[in-house]
Amino acid sequence: MKNLKNVLCLMLLGLLLVSCSKKEVEFTEPLQEESVKFERNPEYDAILSELFNGEPIPFSEFQNNTPLFCDLEVEECNEPSGGVDSRVNRRREHLIGDNISIIDINVLDNCPEEWDIVIKVAVYYMNQLNNEQEGRLTYRYNRIDNNVDVFGDINIRRVNWGEEGVIARASFPFESGNPGNRIRINADRFDAFPLAGKILVAVHEIGHTIGFNHTDTNDGFSNVGTCTDEDIESIMYTPISHLSLYSDCDESAYAEMYGN
Numbered sequence: 001m002k003n004l005k006n007v008l009c010l011m012l013l014g015l016l017l018v019s020c021s022k023k024e025v026e027f028t029e030p031l032q033e034e035s036v037k038f039e040r041n042p043e044y045d046a047i048l049s050e051l052f053n054g055e056p057i058p059f060s061e062f063q064n065n066t067p068l069f070c071d072l073e074v075e076e077c078n079e080p081s082g083g084v085d086s087r088v089n090r091r092r093e094h095l096i097g098d099n100i101s102i103i104d105i106n107v108l109d110n111c112p113e114e115w116d117i118v119i120k121v122a123v124y125y126m127n128q129l130n131n132e133q134e135g136r137l138t139y140r141y142n143r144i145d146n147n148v149d150v151f152g153d154i155n156i157r158r159v160n161w162g163e164e165g166v167i168a169r170a171s172f173p174f175e176s177g178n179p180g181n182r183i184r185i186n187a188d189r190f191d192a193f194p195l196a197g198k199i200l201v202a203v204h205e206i207g208h209t210i211g212f213n214h215t216d217t218n219d220g221f222s223n224v225g226t227c228t229d230e231d232i233e234s235i236m237y238t239p240i241s242h243l244s245l246y247s248d249c250d251e252s253a254y255a256e257m258y259g260n
């Protein structure tokens with residue numbers, strides 16, 4: 001009887017070991033998920049079309065300053081270093097790794113529910129960059145019920161930095177090829193923005209986490225094969241003079257970085 005018990009114990013131990021090692025193998029295997037084809041969402045299309053209606057909205061209509069200035073985790077708040085000649089799409093040193101096809105954008109649970117539609121439309125708008133083809137990257141909205149950053153994902157968190165504070169801060173991709181995993185949004189300023197402004201800010205910050213730098217700075221790398229003219233309508237331009245959707249240069253820069 002004692003022997004039988006020992007045998008059963010050994011079998012149980014064996015099973016545990018097998019299942020543990022299996023999990024480890026699964027965990028270290030590269031992600032096999034494939035990008036999915038972009039599908040139109042009439043509700044989100046209607047929001048975007050109503051907000052922007054194909055025309056830029058003068059920024060001065062809602063806030064007479066430069067909300068996206070100083071929104072990078074890695075830099076001091078220096079004045080934009082570029083000039084008229086340097087307003088071109090730029091990227092940072094690290095981009096999203098070739099082995100990554102799906103990027104989860106997590107809204108942490110300290111974010112108000114009203115932000116959900118903003119982030120959902122921003123994520124949808126990011127997916128539009130794939131030009132309705134099978135794109136290199138797919139972005140996926142999640143709301144998660146904790147406030148812990150998930151490494152490898154983009155995590156959006158609410159902060160309260162006051163009405164004088166920077167509207168948001170975002171981090172650039174890691175050397176490992178994972179996206180910048182942190183976007184912090186200052187509710188004290190963000191909540192006063194109209195929906196169009198909120199969506200623009202969210203898309204701009206997501207842009208940083210996949211490697212876009214500001215179009216009005218000289219640091220970072222110029223995107224080979226993209227516009228070399230100034231692009232003040234870029235969504236990555238900090239002293240925004242008007243709200244608009246992607247500029248042609250934004251689209252060509254994205255295609256250069258993440259097109260198939």
Ligand SMILES: [Zn+2]
Nearest residue numbers: 068071072214
């Ligand atoms: Zn920025």
